[in-house]
Amino acid sequence: MASDIKNPSVTLNNGVTIPQLGLGVFQTKSGKETSDAVREALLAGYRHIDTARIYNNEESVGEGLRESGLKRRDVFITTKLWNDDVRSGIAKDACYASLDRLGTDYIDLYLIHWPADGWEKAWEAMAELYAEGRVRAIGVSNFQPHHLDTLLTISDTKPAVDQIESSPQFANAQVVDYAKSKGIDVEAYSPLGGTGGSLLRNPVLAAIAERYGKSPAQVVIRWHLQRGLIVIPKSTHAERIRQNFDVFDFQLSDNDIQAINALDTGQRTGADPDNFDF
Numbered sequence: 099m100a101s102d103i104k105n106p107s108v109t110l111n112n113g114v115t116i117p118q119l120g121l122g123v124f125q126t127k128s129g130k131e132t133s134d135a136v137r138e139a140l141l142a143g144y145r146h147i148d149t150a151r152i153y154n155n156e157e158s159v160g161e162g163l164r165e166s167g168l169k170r171r172d173v174f175i176t177t178k179l180w181n182d183d184v185r186s187g188i189a190k191d192a193c194y195a196s197l198d199r200l201g202t203d204y205i206d207l208y209l210i211h212w213p214a215d216g217w218e219k220a221w222e223a224m225a226e227l228y229a230e231g232r233v234r235a236i237g238v239s240n241f242q243p244h245h246l247d248t249l250l251t252i253s254d255t256k257p258a259v260d261q262i263e264s265s266p267q268f269a270n271a272q273v274v275d276y277a278k279s280k281g282i283d284v285e286a287y288s289p290l291g292g293t294g295g296s297l298l299r300n301p302v303l304a305a306i307a308e309r310y311g312k313s314p315a316q317v318v319i320r321w322h323l324q325r326g327l328i329v330i331p332k333s334t335h336a337e338r339i340r341q342n343f344d345v346f347d348f349q350l351s352d353n354d355i356q357a358i359n360a361l362d363t364g365q366r367t368g369a370d371p372d373n374f375d376f
């Protein structure tokens with residue numbers, strides 16, 4: 099998987115490369131909705147899909163990949179270990195079950211979805227899965243700096259990524275900067291402000307978008323890319339899936355980046371990693 103100007107990659111701290119822009123499939127229904135979205139994305143040029151056990155659509159991700167006609171090795175697949183499986187200490191079995199559902203014999207990136215009780219033990223199991231070659235990279239999601247500190251103290255295996263909420267309305271800069279200072283790449287989830295959000299109707303984004311002849315979503319994706327984050331916007335609409343990938347032919351100016359940075363409200367749209375009840 100080579101990096102190119104139309105589909106740049108990031109090299110993770112274990113040397114594995116990940117396409118910087120991927121398709122997220124949270125709340126994409128299992129069956130045709132997911133397989134169509136995945137196939138459309140891959141035909142549009144995406145080479146990175148972000149799913150999770152709890153999204154209940156891993157089989158359909160595998161189906162979309164097969165429908166695309168691409169080879170398994172040409173597509174980067176992330177899935178995640180769900181909280182119940184962290185708490186009950188069955189990380190390895192959960193990973194094997196995800197492999198079965200995806201219909202593949204390895205996962206490119208396997209993440210602890212949330213810092214649920216027992217995540218320290220789960221991390222040991224993740225390291226074993228990595229050593230076994232069942233996963234090419236391991237990482238975490240929704241880890242705050244204090245979780246990262248604990249992890250780096252108890253384990254010699256550094257997470258390749260921390261996948262966290264980040265968008266212009268909640269940049270989450272402190273966690274981004276902390277993870278990066280530790281050599282951990284950051285993946286931005288809910289990068290467009292999440293399903294049901296109002297970010298894409300923001301007039302500042304609309305004005306910037308108009309000047310570049312792009313949509314607000316394209317401007318926001320470009321903002322993430324220019325911050326050096328990995329970004330995984332979700333859509334179930336083929337036209338938007340294509341639009342969200344058509345972001346490699348323009349560059350936001352520093353002034354526009356600053357104007358987008360100023361939209362940060364400090365209010366997250368998703369759950370708080372220090373206080374979640376699922």
Ligand SMILES: NC(=O)c1ccc[n+]([C@@H]2O[C@H](COP(=O)([O-])OP(=O)(O)OC[C@H]3O[C@@H](n4cnc5c(N)ncnc54)[C@H](OP(=O)(O)O)[C@@H]3O)[C@@H](O)[C@H]2O)c1
Nearest residue numbers: 122123124287288289290291292293315331332333334338
């Ligand atoms: N690790 C975690 O805990 C976690 C949590 C949340 C999300 N994630 C990951 O991050 C991915 C993205 O986050 P997200 O799904 O929460 O939200 P998102 O990507 O920020 O936003 C998705 C919403 O934006 C709409 N949209 C997409 N492209 C658009 C466009 N070009 N113009 C207008 N609207 C557009 C989508 O509508 P349509 O689908 O109707 O087009 C959907 O309503 C998820 O799919 C998942 O893979 C991870």
